[in-house]
Amino acid sequence: MLARTLGELAVQFGCELIGDPEVSVTRVATLSNAGSGDLSFFANKNYRDALLTTRAGVVVARQEDADTCPVPVLVSEDPYLTYAYIAASLHPSPLPDAGIHESATVAASANLAAGVHVSANAFIDGDVDIGENVYVGPGVVIGPGCRVGAESRLLANATLVRDVVLGARCIVHSGAVLGSDGFGNTMSESGWVKVPQVGGVCIGNDVEIGANTTVDRGAIDDTTIEDGVRIDNLVQIGHNVRVGAHTAMAACVAVSGSTSIGKRCMIGGRAGFVGHITICDDVLIGGAAVVSKDITEPGAYSGAFMAEKDRDWKRRVARFRRLGDLAERVTALEKSTKGDS
């Protein structure tokens, strides 16, 4: 483990240091669990009690919180962001040496740049380009027509089915499937006929795709995910979808085919989008909401009920189901009241 002095960290990450610059830390820890060799951060007021009693070697915190911190402080206007940078420097992603594991299979016509690591039992098909320093994890499959940008990382058992173009510095987590056929079927007299899916998937730079997430290839044109998008686990992205730059999607979101989502949107977990709609930039969608039509105005949208005690919920649902009766009773009252006047 790499030890860094607080003085070095202050210089490298542009923070004022309150405390001894010779103290050193080797890893990150939570305020509660940190010891003298650990760096922690304070960004959420809910953890103030933990701050007051922390035994961390140093805490990244705002100026205004420095006084109440019992240990050295690295002062930052955005402690969580500064923490993210320092944590990345203390815990660098382990990158194995370049080379192709003897159990991996790489087609003769695949083109691998310098520094590529191909792990055990990976398979890289023909007509594939792999950029510099790409990490291809164990069991990963990269099908024909795929391009992977420099320094991207494909974790164990991820699959790029075919015609997937991935930018630089992307991360595709384990079990994710990119480039599978979209759900295109049309009915004939003898049943469903598959509509060939001949488009690809085009993914920008600095995109992260979660574990067991699926991104379908386009029906004709490409499915597109722009730069800097963050997608969590078990998300479904249908064919021809566009996800705008720097949009983030929490787990279990489902986006139906041909829907376009703008830039810098934030989509809560389990939200769903019907197909063929357009969501503008800078939209927030609440968890579990169902988006059924275009959104043309930035802002927050939601549509889910929250769980309650079962008997309370059942009572509410019963009242909801009697709303028609209630409305009729109000109408009757209105008539009778009018009759009165």
Added chain:
Amino acid sequence: MLARTLGELAVQFGCELIGDPEVSVTRVATLSNAGSGDLSFFANKNYRDALLTTRAGVVVARQEDADTCPVPVLVSEDPYLTYAYIAASLHPSPLPDAGIHESATVAASANLAAGVHVSANAFIDGDVDIGENVYVGPGVVIGPGCRVGAESRLLANATLVRDVVLGARCIVHSGAVLGSDGFGNTMSESGWVKVPQVGGVCIGNDVEIGANTTVDRGAIDDTTIEDGVRIDNLVQIGHNVRVGAHTAMAACVAVSGSTSIGKRCMIGGRAGFVGHITICDDVLIGGAAVVSKDITEPGAYSGAFMAEKDRDWKRRVARFRRLGDLAERVTALEKSTKGDS
């Protein structure tokens, strides 16, 4: 790429051709992006503007739309279906040569028919039958007791755990898991006890199963998916479920154990079904709906709210939570009005 003349296509697919039969096309494209060597189609009125300005080599369209098309037309009563057939002929599924990749493992007692392709790092266990011209993708695992019908295709990293019988011409997409244990547990004094899952999965002909979808084996009898069913990505099919012939399920649907879904149903994305219920034939379920009891009458069913601006939704929910108050106020009014009369 294969070039086909419009004359040939007209004959093969039974369309009237309006235009030069010697013109040829090599691939499909959207109305907007098509060039002179591309075939496109017009089936959705929303794309009329694109039709009027298309530069496609030919467009598959209805007779009534032929006049407004600036390029040659292949006339069809169902342009999307005709497009699907032509697209399949222009873009045939690439089928690699028969043979077993040297990195694949096939148990000595597995039985492979002629024309089977087994890709890199695939594993086929003993007591397995693979039909003619089956494609087994890289990393695919086929466990004991499985049967795969002729011309089926198992894409990269799909898993048939055990006792899965798959018909002919099926497609199982990457990451799908068929034949995993159902969720069977019963409580004892010392915690949950696993109920052994000893049934299999029985899948008909011409079935397509999406990426990262899971279909559990039956607890005792088989889980059954009938001919021609189409299942999208990330769908969960519990143990002992039956899905009737030609039913289609969009992504992220969840069907709990022992539920039976009829033939020709269409299930919207993220819909859910509780266990042990029966849905008749020809039912449409809206996206995100929760189906909690038997459906005995064909038709459309739904049950989801749609997202709105967050402040509007919050107001609605607040009113919903005061429904009890409102009902009491109406009752009070009714009493006082009666008192008046």
Added chain:
Amino acid sequence: MLARTLGELAVQFGCELIGDPEVSVTRVATLSNAGSGDLSFFANKNYRDALLTTRAGVVVARQEDADTCPVPVLVSEDPYLTYAYIAASLHPSPLPDAGIHESATVAASANLAAGVHVSANAFIDGDVDIGENVYVGPGVVIGPGCRVGAESRLLANATLVRDVVLGARCIVHSGAVLGSDGFGNTMSESGWVKVPQVGGVCIGNDVEIGANTTVDRGAIDDTTIEDGVRIDNLVQIGHNVRVGAHTAMAACVAVSGSTSIGKRCMIGGRAGFVGHITICDDVLIGGAAVVSKDITEPGAYSGAFMAEKDRDWKRRVARFRRLGDLAERVTALEKSTKGDS
């Protein structure tokens, strides 16, 4: 197949036998399909008709139901639990011989105890400990820092990304991904910055994890799943989540980061939990409910509407959207009625 006499089963599983102790059975079957060599059970009154006409070799049933059973009975106070035990003895999990398949890759520094089976194309990285009699299925990947307890089973194509500690007698089903990065991002001026995820996953004994389920590693401390937990397919467990002992989660549940769920909870399918909340022990959550705040009292909670005929549902939603109008009309009536008095 192993034949067991009813006399042996009665002794081994502590049941009174009503019938001939020399009769033998070899497997389990449903009441409807069982033949004379099969064991079945009767625990759910809905199947009484099937009981009355069953041709099973023996039925596990309660004393009170024994009289109406036309075939021998093994009497049990909890027939489903007794059935589970007997089924496990009649259908033992097939455990292949110890050994490492020649196509598997095991790092020199991995430590494998006696009796471990490593299947085809599996990969076990360095700094890994595998306990006695563990089954590692084909295509399984076990990354650095993982520990797998004795007699656990990792099914085909499951992935333990890194730093996953799994107890004894666990089952991880195919396609499950444990130890993938949590969804930690923070915004900078140039877009999302990844927050390094350096915690692990800590899983107790006797835990079962469903197919294609994802359990993220902690951001700093570990994600924790306690003893005896049962998790179905396609479930998402976010970083830093705790799932208390003997809790069961049905398919497609999503638990956001840092949420703590108590012991012995039962979570219905497709339920969701927002992040950073605490659910006490002994809570039941209905299917598809969204849990948005702490639950401090044991009991049942729910929050989903159930599907109806589409026209009825649309009418209800329309009324719901006019609730504000209705409330105003009631207020107007109240004023006018007051005016009357």
